[in-house]
Amino acid sequence: MHGIRVALLQMGSATKANLCDRAGISFPTVSKMVSRMEKSGEVFAAGLDESSGGRRAQRYVYNPEYMLGLSVFLEKNETVYTVFNCLGEVKEHGSCKSFLQDGKGALMAWTQEVLERFPKISGAAFGVPGSVEKGRIFFIPDYEGFQNLDLQGIFEERFGIPAVVENDMNAAVLGYHDRSGKGMDHSAAYIYTGENGPGAGLLVNGNVVRGSTFFAGEVSFVPLYDECSFLQAMQQEKDRKGIVNLKAISRLIASLAAIINPHEIILNHKEFHVSQIPVLIKESTKYVPKEHLPELALSDWREDYLHGLQYLALKRILRS
Incomplete structure (x- = not known):
């Protein structure tokens, strides 16, 4: 069907x-x-x-109300969710405490309450700040209760509803791509410094790049300097000035331009201001010719993230 x-x-x-x-x-x-x-x-x-x-x-x-979907993203300080119909119309949107420290039991109990209020939910998508392989979270620093957790399997076994579990940045770049109506030949990278450390979502020819071990986008480990990684460079600059390290971001932009040559790099509009875009371009041209730099765009990371999860959940629902 x-x-x-x-x-x-x-x-x-x-x-x-x-x-x-x-x-x-x-x-x-x-x-x-x-x-x-x-x-x-x-x-x-x-x-x-x-x-x-x-x-x-x-x-x-x-009938768009015949089946509903649930999208949930887990962050350091909160859990954000939407319940929506098959046209993407939101039935309920809200947030509650973070479940990352409390573990899977608290998350499943909360999810059961949502499902009882919306019994027509027929599919779900969960976003997490970690690396995911086929529904199993295998790298999620600082959240021991979710390390090596098969969240998809646990959810499906308990509730009998199909689910998807996705890395936060993969969902965000997918959501941005779908919301902006870009074609299938479009390539992009989404950079987010985030509460849980920096990450990136990579999209090449309309497809999310996850890598051979599903570790693609973990830019914290990129050795942009002789003595420190991208994460360490970002932390040092924030410690000194309390602001984003534009030079480190520019080096990352130049690296992405040389490696995947995307059409576009997206930044969270709450982390960067439009006045900083020329600075990033100027710094990036120290390493890569300007004609090969991607367009830099600002977007709403939360909206892109939720939309990406909604997109994934809806695909799962329609195949159920």
Whole structure:
């Protein structure tokens, strides 16, 4: 049913013949699936199509309230979540205490309360400040309760609902890409200094780059200086002045330009000001010719992060 769901959501309304063409499914199969979906309330009849000389065909629309999604991101000082329908319309948005120190038990108990209030939730996406491989969090410094935790497996076994677990920066760059309507040939890097240390999300030709061991984007370890890493350089500058180290950021921008040559590098608008963009460009050109530098953009990291999780959860829901 995935193809029919996607087609109806993208097209707004469609006849069975439209769905055959769009989803590449035979007419008898489409008819059987649409009848089943109509009986369950997943699709509604929306009137007859315009006449083309023969019998007028019935049009159908998808019921966006039939299944809901849950997106949750875990941060050092808070947990932020949204409940949304299949059109991305938010039913509830809020925040509560962070569960990173309390561990999985507190997170699962809170999640159960949300699911009881919204029983139509049919898929979820969790974002974490750590490295993730197939739903298992394997590198998340300072949060021992989540280290080597198969959060996806635990959630799915307990609630019987499909889930996705994603690194925070991967979700953010994916969310930015989808929100901005960039094409599939677009490449970008999202840099965030963050409460849990700096990280980056990498997108090449519309696909998130996770790396052979799912460690891509852990820029804290990049040795930009002889005696210290990118993380150490950022910490030293903040300790002295309480501000972001623009020289270290510029070196990272130049490194990314030389390695993946993205169209765009995105920075969190709450960490950088538009007046700093020329400074970053000037500093970066000390290492890379200006014509090869990406465009620098400011965006809302929280909104991009949540949208990326919502995008992942919706994909999971429509395949369920």
